Amino acid sequence: MRSIVYSRTGDSSVLTAVERDLPQPGPGEVRIRVAVSGVNPTDWKARRNGAAAATFGEVTPNQDGAGIVDAVGAGVGSPAVGDRVWLYLAQHERPTGTAQEYTVVPAERAVPLPEGIGFDIAASLGVPAMTAHRALTVHEDGPDRLSPGALAGRTVLVAGGAGAVGHAAIQLARWAGATVIATVSSDKKAVLARSAGADHTVNYRTEDTARRILEIAPGGVEHIVEVSPADNFALDTDVIANHGSIAYYADNGGDEAAIAIMPTFAKNIRFQGLLMYTVGERALTAAAEDITAALRDGALPVGEDAGLPLTWFGLDDSAAAHDAVENGAIGKVLIDVSGDNH
Numbered sequence: 001m002r003s004i005v006y007s008r009t010g011d012s013s014v015l016t017a018v019e020r021d022l023p024q025p026g027p028g029e030v031r032i033r034v035a036v037s038g039v040n041p042t043d044w045k046a047r048r049n050g051a052a053a054a055t056f057g058e059v060t061p062n063q064d065g066a067g068i069v070d071a072v073g074a075g076v077g078s079p080a081v082g083d084r085v086w087l088y089l090a091q092h093e094r095p096t097g098t099a100q101e102y103t104v105v106p107a108e109r110a111v112p113l114p115e116g117i118g119f120d121i122a123a124s125l126g127v128p129a130m131t132a133h134r135a136l137t138v139h140e141d142g143p144d145r146l147s148p149g150a151l152a153g154r155t156v157l158v159a160g161g162a163g164a165v166g167h168a169a170i171q172l173a174r175w176a177g178a179t180v181i182a183t184v185s186s187d188k189k190a191v192l193a194r195s196a197g198a199d200h201t202v203n204y205r206t207e208d209t210a211r212r213i214l215e216i217a218p219g220g221v222e223h224i225v226e227v228s229p230a231d232n233f234a235l236d237t238d239v240i241a242n243h244g245s246i247a248y249y250a251d252n253g254g255d256e257a258a259i260a261i262m263p264t265f266a267k268n269i270r271f272q273g274l275l276m277y278t279v280g281e282r283a284l285t286a287a288a289e290d291i292t293a294a295l296r297d298g299a300l301p302v303g304e305d306a307g308l309p310l311t312w313f314g315l316d317d318s319a320a321a322h323d324a325v326e327n328g329a330i331g332k333v334l335i336d337v338s339g340d341n342h
Contacts, residue, residue: 124302
């Protein structure tokens with residue numbers, strides 16, 4: 001089978017296309033014939049700085065993807081051979097991700113797809129959608145699960161509404177009944193955020209961001225999905241409602257952030273860091289179930305018309321796909337592993 005591998009950390013030039021033997025699933029595992037591999041910032045960061053190459057010797061990157069179950073190991077009841085699935089954390093604590101024609105994953109990381117959901121949508125879930133789900137379910141007054149109406153009457157602020165996590169957060173929040181405000185840096189990104197379903201967009205480069213948000217939500221916002229805490233914690237403190245949650249999942253803008261003590265404890269603010277690799281199985285299982293329910297309701301479309309432009313690469317161009325994500329490509333970068341998907 002064709003596989004993309006690296007044996008040392010570095011820039012995308014360390015990625016090489018090779019032929020490898022077909023892997024066999026062990027107990028509790030399934031083998032997937034990969035149709036589409038999704039690329040996230042975590043993938044190029046792990047390739048450049050991570051420990052996987054030193055641990056395993058050879059690594060196939062990319063955590064997310066979609067395809068068809070091709071074989072199952074002992075003890076696996078679901079998914080079954082022939083099931084179409086979306087994958088998450090395929091390369092977590094393992095050497096083989098989705099940038100190859102076949103991959104083996106624990107059965108629980110291969111989630112059956114509802115009828116009619118394309119592999120482009122399926123490969124765009126994983127890290128972005130599960131991160132967004134967690135960010136929306138850490139408020140002290142709940143909900144800890146998402147479903148239609150679960151966030152009714154609440155306002156969600158999504159920082160960076162045109163990014164992959166921001167896009168998923170907008171879609172999931174709207175599906176759950178929230179009013180959504182997204183901050184953006186350009187008119188083009190405002191269009192994307194609105195196409196994803198944002199009720200309001202605020203351009204933080206040209207508007208008084210705090211004033212505009214509080215005009216929309218005079219009592220403050222209950223939930224904030226934050227990509228850039230170093231830049232935005234002061235703003236978040238100004239616009240958060242009493243007992244609100246600020247869930248942050250990245251270090252865009254810097255790796256240290258300051259908070260004002262009096263305003264934050266006076267509002268009983270919950271600051272919630274989150275990382276998919278360490279969030280725990282209960283949160284991952286809840287996210288997988290709720291995201292699949294949202295898929296059934298048609299709530300998570302992708303493509304430019306849905307606010308998430310897709311940029312496609314072939315498997316042998318995986319290095320260029322990693323470079324596109326590292327260089328800030330707008331939307332979602334996908335690798336058409338099977339060659340049948342765009």
